[in-house]
Amino acid sequence: MEPQPIWVTFVVAFIFMNVLLVGMAYMTWFERKVLAAMQDRLGPTRTGPHGLLQPIADGIKLLGKEDLIPAAADRLVFYFAPLVVFVAAVVRVAVIPFGNQITVFGHPVNLFVADLNVGALFLLAFGSIGVYGIILGAYASANRYSLLGGLRSAAQVISYEIILGLSLVGIFLLSQSLSVRQIMLLQTASLQLGPVTLPNWFILSQPLAFVIFLIAAVAETNRAPFDLPEAETELVSGFHTEYSAFRFSFYFLGEYINMIIVSLFAATMFLGGIDGPGSDRFWVLGIFWLLVKVVFFLFFYVWLRATLPRFRYDQLMGIAWKVLLPLVLINIIVTALIRLAGNGQLF
Amino acid sequence: MTLDAIVFYILAAVCLLAAVGVVVSRNPVHAAVFVVITFFNVAAIFVMLGAEFLAAVQVIVYAGAMLVLVLFTIMLVDPDNLPELHAGRPVQRVVGVLLGLILLLEVGLAIINRTFTAPTGNATPELIGLVGGPAQAMGYILYNQYALPFEIVSLVLLVGVIGAIVLALPERLGEQFGLRRGTISLGHPRGTEVALPTGPDGEAPITEADRKETAALEGTRELILVRDPDKYTTVGERR
Numbered sequence: 185m186e187p188q189p190i191w192v193t194f195v196v197a198f199i200f201m202n203v204l205l206v207g208m209a210y211m212t213w214f215e216r217k218v219l220a221a222m223q224d225r226l227g228p229t230r231t232g233p234h235g236l237l238q239p240i241a242d243g244i245k246l247l248g249k250e251d252l253i254p255a256a257a258d259r260l261v262f263y264f265a266p267l268v269v270f271v272a273a274v275v276r277v278a279v280i281p282f283g284n285q286i287t288v289f290g291h292p293v294n295l296f297v298a299d300l301n302v303g304a305l306f307l308l309a310f311g312s313i314g315v316y317g318i319i320l321g322a323y324a325s326a327n328r329y330s331l332l333g334g335l336r337s338a339a340q341v342i343s344y345e346i347i348l349g350l351s352l353v354g355i356f357l358l359s360q361s362l363s364v365r366q367i368m369l370l371q372t373a374s375l376q377l378g379p380v381t382l383p384n385w386f387i388l389s390q391p392l393a394f395v396i397f398l399i400a401a402v403a404e405t406n407r408a409p410f411d412l413p414e415a416e417t418e419l420v421s422g423f424h425t426e427y428s429a430f431r432f433s434f435y436f437l438g439e440y441i442n443m444i445i446v447s448l449f450a451a452t453m454f455l456g457g458i459d460g461p462g463s464d465r466f467w468v469l470g471i472f473w474l475l476v477k478v479v480f481f482l483f484f485y486v487w488l489r490a491t492l493p494r495f496r497y498d499q500l501m502g503i504a505w506k507v508l509l510p511l512v513l514i515n516i517i518v519t520a521l522i523r524l525a526g527n528g529q530l531f
Numbered sequence: 532m533t534l535d536a537i538v539f540y541i542l543a544a545v546c547l548l549a550a551v552g553v554v555v556s557r558n559p560v561h562a563a564v565f566v567v568i569t570f571f572n573v574a575a576i577f578v579m580l581g582a583e584f585l586a587a588v589q590v591i592v593y594a595g596a597m598l599v600l601v602l603f604t605i606m607l608v609d610p611d612n613l614p615e616l617h618a619g620r621p622v623q624r625v626v627g628v629l630l631g632l633i634l635l636l637e638v639g640l641a642i643i644n645r646t647f648t649a650p651t652g653n654a655t656p657e658l659i660g661l662v663g664g665p666a667q668a669m670g671y672i673l674y675n676q677y678a679l680p681f682e683i684v685s686l687v688l689l690v691g692v693i694g695a696i697v698l699a700l701p702e703r704l705g706e707q708f709g710l711r712r713g714t715i716s717l718g719h720p721r722g723t724e725v726a727l728p729t730g731p732d733g734e735a736p737i738t739e740a741d742r743k744e745t746a747a748l749e750g751t752r753e754l755i756l757v758r759d760p761d762k763y764t765t766v767g768e769r770r
Contacts (some may be wrong), residue, residue, distance in 0.1 A: 261560070301664045305587035312594050316567065319598065323560055323605055331605070338602055342595060349591075360668050371535070 188285075196255050197297045208440040209239035217485045222490040244437070249429035255327035257426065265324055266431050269438035271316030272310045277446045279303035281365040283458050283467045285513050295467060296365060303364035307449055308349050311404055314438065315341040316366075318406075318423050325426035329403060333422020336412045336497065343504040344403040344410075350512045351397040351455070354390045355453055368457035372464065389456040392515045394454045396508055397482075401446045403500070406439060408489035412497060447481035448474070485496040539579060546572035559604040567597045581656075584666040 201213060213228065213235065220227030228235030232490045283295030300306050315337055322334025359422060367386075377382040385395045403410040412421035424435045451457060460473030495503070549572065552565035570593040577586035659668045673681055 191719075216684060258558070261564070280618075300583060302583045302587045302666055305584070305591065309587050309590040309594065312591060312598075315566075315598065317593070318600060320560075320564065325600075333547070335602065335606075337600055342598065345595070360667070363664075 188294055192291065192293055193297060196293065196295070197278065200282075200297060201274055204277055204441060204444060206272065207444055208437055209243065209494045211482060212242070213239050214482065215489075218483060218486045222487075239362050243433070246430055246433040251429040251431060252426070254326055254426050258324040258326070261320050261322070261324035262426075263319035263379065263431075263439060265317045266427065266434035266438070267317070268320065269314050270434045270441075272314040273438040273445060276307050276310045278450075279306050279364050280445070280448045280452060281368055281457060283470045285429075286467050295471075297314050299363060299365045302362045304352055304362050304367070304453070307364070307445070308345070311348070311442075312341065312345050314442065317435075317438065321427065325423075327426050329419045329421075329424050330425050333412075333414055333419045333425075339408060340403055340406070340410065340412060340500060343501060347396060347504060347508045347512055348400040348404055350509075350516060352401060352453060353395045353516050354393045355386050357516070357523055358386065358389060359520050364452055368452050368459075371460045373457040383456055383459055385454065385456040385459070390454070390512060390515070390519070394450075396512050396515070397454065398451060399503075399508065401450060402485065402488060403504070404423040405442045405446055407443065407485055409492040409494050410495060410500060412500060443482065443485055445464040447478045447485075450481055451477035454476065481488060536578065539576065542572045542575050542579070546576070560601060563597055563601045563604055566600070567594065570594070570597070582665055584664075584669055642703050 217227045228238040231241045253259060259524050278297040279300050281296040285294050318337045319334040322330040355367060356362060359368055359370050371383065371385050373384045374380045382388060406414065414424065422433055427435060455477045458470030458474045460469065463470035463473055521526040546569055549565045549568040554560045556562045556565060566695065570589060574586040574589040577589060659665055662668050662671055
């Protein structure tokens with residue numbers, strides 16, 4: 185692989201971030217349409233064909249609204265808290281690989297921003313940074329409901345972060361790597377089981393970890409049925425009650441970008457990322473397969489929201505510590521034992 | 532000056548300014564935020580040194596720890612009534628200044644004399660590349676060479692966890708089960724529980740007198756009195 189000049193990396197990062205923002209805007213449209221279909225409604229129809237211009241209209245509306253700050257607020261913290269959520273969400277796209285090296289006009293271009301040696305840890309670390317924005321925004325609002333939402337969020341993220349990280353340990357054991365790109369490349373190989381040829385996706389060797397990862401990821405992104413921090417019916421939207429206009433929209437952007445990033449992460453770690461028919465020959469097909477997997481996960485998110493009622497707080501903590509944590513620890517031990525046996529070090 | 536040096540000095544400057552901010556800020560939450568900024572910059576310096584694993588662990592572990600610190604600050608500290616704000620805790624002030632001066636002296640001497648040098652390990656970039664990367668190299672050393680200290684540390688942490696659980700336990704085991712109550716929200720309109728006649732569940736009919744009583748309570752709003760939900764919903768029919 186040829187090295188590329190640093191400015192190409194910057195251009196690629198710029199394109200990825202903008203694609204992510206547009207993707208986020210249309211994620212809101214997608215969510216509203218799917219929810220509407222599930223509830224026998226039409227969803228947005230007025231702005232553009234099939235309401236396709238709705239996200240743009242929403243953005244313009246949010247820009248034009250008044251930016252309110254409560255009198256008792258901690259102003260400085262109130263200003264930067266939404267930005268923490270947003271930046272921590274966007275920056276995570278840097279370690280997601282969208283393909284290998286391609287050649288554009290004779291220049292080598294990597295379809296990933298950085299191949300960090302500890303890419304998976306980078307994603308987890310910035311996931312936990314994002315919650316600072318929530319708890320600080322909640323504190324700075326000087327509002328009881330906000331603070332309750334923030335405290336819930338902190339407890340939830342501390343619990344589910346552990347499970348999210350531990351569910352990936354099985355993959356780290358099998359792949360002997362923490363680099364997201366390395367793990368994805370390993371999955372492009374095929375697995376021969378007698379007459380059947382299967383893709384070497386980690387969902388096949390780590391099915392339990394996949395299920396636990398999905399549950400923990402929904403909790404980590406504060407989405408229904410784990411959306412206790414912003415439970416509208418009891419906490420009046422929780423941590424962002426006092427936020428309005430574009431400051432509110434940063435929270436909103438952060439939440440949806442987090443959903444997309446977690447979907448990309450899950451697709452790359454468990455479903456082979458760009459792996460699919462023809463992806464080894466045409467890089468466009470690789471991106472296409474990755475997007476198909478991501479849309480599947482995003483649909484799953486919306487589906488959960490339309491189907492399940494919100495968990496009670498004690499149930500949320502009970503599931504994390506009494507069910508998921510033991511399961512994920514068993515998964516790690518079993519994976520480690522199988523790996524040792526495969527190396528011939530066990531018996 | 533190379534780009535690396537410029538980036539390092541920016542990181543170091545922000546790091547030191549944030550460290551000063553921890554000490555001088557009056558609001559404990561602000562101080563905690565400054566601590567996070569300091570750790571973040573230290574993590575960035577680790578990245579510049581090629582220790583990506585250490586940087587990621589620094590962010591994950593310290594970010595999580597600081598989050599708990601912020602929570603404790605919000606829940607337990609009254610920022611408007613700290614003893615420090617009205618000349619409280621004289622002993623701590625003197626001891627703090629003294630210890631700070633001793634540390635400054637030590638670090639200063641070490642920097643001036645350049646005597647504080649650790650033995651250089653055998654981890655060259657080639658050797659690290661051979662095992663797969665910094666994270667893998669660290670894993671090998673941690674679980675082979677330093678396996679015993681690692682286990683002792685985990686034992687100490689386990690004792691801490693057990694201590695926390697013992698402190699949080701109720702006085703007598705089994706006490707908590709007596710207090711458990713079901714929480715069921717019926718979401719009925721306000722005032723109905725006053726108006727409805729007492730009787731066996733679902734059997735007492737709603738009389739005309741009840742209707743008048745609730746109508747008086749609720750004013751003009753239309754009120755639906757439901758004793759038996761099955762009367763209003765039919766199984767299998769979709770409206």
